[in-house]
Amino acid sequence: MRRILIGVCLTLASLGGALGAPAAAELVFTDGAVYTVDGARSWAEAVGVSGGRIVFVGTGAAAKAWIGPSTKVVDLGGKMLLPAFHDSHVHPISGGMEALECDLHGLATADEVLKAVAAYAAAHPEAKWIRGGGWDLTLFPAGNPSKALLDKVVPDRPVLLDASDGHSAWANSKALALAGITKATPDPPLGRIERDPKTGEPSGALREDAVGLVSKLLPGRTPADYAAGLKKALEIANGYGLTSLQEASASEEELKAYANADAAGTLTARVNASIYVNTEKGVSELPRLKDLRSKYRGKRLRADGVKIFADGVLETRTAAVLEPYIGFGDDRGKANLKPADFQALATALDKEGFQIHIHAIGDRGIRDSLDALEAAEKANGRRDARHHVAHLELIEPPDIPRFRRLGVVANFQPFWANGDQYITELTEPELGPERSRWLYPIASVLAAGGVTAFGSDWSVSSMNPLDGIEVAVTHREPPKGPGPAWLPQEQIALPEAIAGYTIGGAYLDFSEKETGSIEVGKAADLIVLDRNLFEIPPSQIHDAKVLSTLLEGKEVYRAKGY
Numbered sequence: 001m002r003r004i005l006i007g008v009c010l011t012l013a014s015l016g017g018a019l020g021a022p023a024a025a026e027l028v029f030t031d032g033a034v035y036t037v038d039g040a041r042s043w044a045e046a047v048g049v050s051g052g053r054i055v056f057v058g059t060g061a062a063a064k065a066w067i068g069p070s071t072k073v074v075d076l077g078g079k080m081l082l083p084a085f086h087d088s089h090v091h092p093i094s095g096g097m098e099a100l101e102c103d104l105h106g107l108a109t110a111d112e113v114l115k116a117v118a119a120y121a122a123a124h125p126e127a128k129w130i131r132g133g134g135w136d137l138t139l140f141p142a143g144n145p146s147k148a149l150l151d152k153v154v155p156d157r158p159v160l161l162d163a164s165d166g167h168s169a170w171a172n173s174k175a176l177a178l179a180g181i182t183k184a185t186p187d188p189p190l191g192r193i194e195r196d197p198k199t200g201e202p203s204g205a206l207r208e209d210a211v212g213l214v215s216k217l218l219p220g221r222t223p224a225d226y227a228a229g230l231k232k233a234l235e236i237a238n239g240y241g242l243t244s245l246q247e248a249s250a251s252e253e254e255l256k257a258y259a260n261a262d263a264a265g266t267l268t269a270r271v272n273a274s275i276y277v278n279t280e281k282g283v284s285e286l287p288r289l290k291d292l293r294s295k296y297r298g299k300r301l302r303a304d305g306v307k308i309f310a311d312g313v314l315e316t317r318t319a320a321v322l323e324p325y326i327g328f329g330d331d332r333g334k335a336n337l338k339p340a341d342f343q344a345l346a347t348a349l350d351k352e353g354f355q356i357h358i359h360a361i362g363d364r365g366i367r368d369s370l371d372a373l374e375a376a377e378k379a380n381g382r383r384d385a386r387h388h389v390a391h392l393e394l395i396e397p398p399d400i401p402r403f404r405r406l407g408v409v410a411n412f413q414p415f416w417a418n419g420d421q422y423i424t425e426l427t428e429p430e431l432g433p434e435r436s437r438w439l440y441p442i443a444s445v446l447a448a449g450g451v452t453a454f455g456s457d458w459s460v461s462s463m464n465p466l467d468g469i470e471v472a473v474t475h476r477e478p479p480k481g482p483g484p485a486w487l488p489q490e491q492i493a494l495p496e497a498i499a500g501y502t503i504g505g506a507y508l509d510f511s512e513k514e515t516g517s518i519e520v521g522k523a524a525d526l527i528v529l530d531r532n533l534f535e536i537p538p539s540q541i542h543d544a545k546v547l548s549t550l551l552e553g554k555e556v557y558r559a560k561g562y
């Protein structure tokens with residue numbers, strides 16, 4: 001009975017707007033292809049916004065009641081209206097700072113990279129170091145560029161350039177000499193100094209923690225650098241329709257920059273930060289993490305997450321795998337944590353109410369992560385924790401149903417499932433065809449009832465969610481056009497791909513009552529797209545453009561000419 005009464009009340013309340021005379025909305029979109037991403041994945045024609053919130057969703061005829069003399073009416077002319085996007089794994093500030101330095105993203109040949117480095121060095125004669133990044137591993141044999149190449153273009157100053165995947169860097173001779181790295185220098189425990197196979201001399205590429213041997217010498221970045229990096233990242237994010245960002249590995253400097261922007265009213269995205277945990281320090285990190293979590297909270301900023309790196313990446317064999325990499329003896333990569341330590345750390349963090357965000361790429365790293373989260377649940381009891389594992393490149397089939405069972409969100413970067421040279425030339429040969437079948441098994445996780453959320457890992461890959469959506473659907477590199485899909489078993493449908501960047505991300509952020517779909521009562525975080533994604537060939541999704549991005553009803557981006 002009680003349930004029936006509540007049902008009636010809700011129905012009357014929701015009909016109230018249509019039956020009575022609603023107060024006019026401040027803003028009404030009409031004649032749109034409104035894909036709401038609500039539970040029924042329903043479509044609408046019109047949306048009303050007042051006080052930063054969605055007050056009406058429905059037909060064009062019903063919208064008329066919400067239009068008053070001072071209402072701003074936007075006729076969408078059939079264009080698409082979507083909930084604004086969530087990026088569930090992104091590095092805004094480091095990416096933004098990188099974009100302002102020697103930016104090598106998207107360059108197609110080693111020659112172009114070297115020309116860009118030379119041009120940057122010439123344009124910045126004052127720079128004591130040439131720093132930046134974004135070079136593509138696949139442009140160099142085995143992802144292993146030499147110091148000699150860099151020495152040719154910058155012989156006199158130290159150079160350190162991060163690879164686009166963030167797990168390797170490339171140094172010239174001057175930088176290696178300043179760091180004192182010689183033939184005699186041992187590899188750090190969680191890193192590798194690439195060496196000339198004949199002479200044993202460091203050859204220029206540094207993996208994982210070995211990068212730190214040189215990067216510790218770089219001049220410190222200033223708060224102004226962080227602020228500029230954030231500003232740049234927010235411009236890019238808003239331009240791609242993003243208004244919610246899951247910061248994937250925050251330092252205190254980064255948290256400060258977010259907090260300053262939040263206080264100044266310039267933080268044009270909701271930021272949920274995962275604070276970086278030093279896995280070597282393990283459980284002793286807790287007091288610091290709790291301190292940062294309570295200190296950095298604001299209108300649009302939370303730091304309720306912690307980030308644990310379980311392993312490295314497959315391309316350079318630093319990801320932890322269950323069976324050896326093919327062609328490298330018994331090499332199974334490296335897990336950053338012993339299982340017992342991982343479980344103790346996850347249990348302690350879970351007990352303190354942190355949301356655990358894990359980087360795990362190899363099947364062993366992923367299994368260890370799920371084991372750690374399972375141990376936490378056993379010790380502390382089940383709670384609505386929404387821990388998540390990001391990247392999930394190679395999952396052993398028995399681990400696929402565990403996401404659902406443990407309530408762990410599968411945080412994929414679907415853009416990576418594009419069958420590019422990273423996969424065909426570096427990854428698949430190391431794994432063989434049988435294991436490669438289980439690369440990026442997004443469809444399998446969904447079929448097993450798991451919740452997925454999607455992100456870019458920018459600046460590793462394009463921040464544009466439309467690139468990720470297209471690849472999730474096509475399993476092809478976006479500019480290639482239609483053709484056979486790489487690993488077609490794991491392609492997903494467009495509604496699921498959009499959900500991963502909207503309501504899935506909102507769920508991951510504990511904000512599904514606030515964002516992620518177009519429903520009455522939610523924040524008016526909305527985007528206008530120049531075309532309806534359901535009416536174009538999937539291979540053209542990346543060509544679609546965001547025309548306008550609204551955060552709480554206020555426009556934070558508008559395309560030129562719109």
Ligand SMILES: [Zn+2]
Pocket residue numbers: 089090091248457
């Ligand atoms: Zn990342």
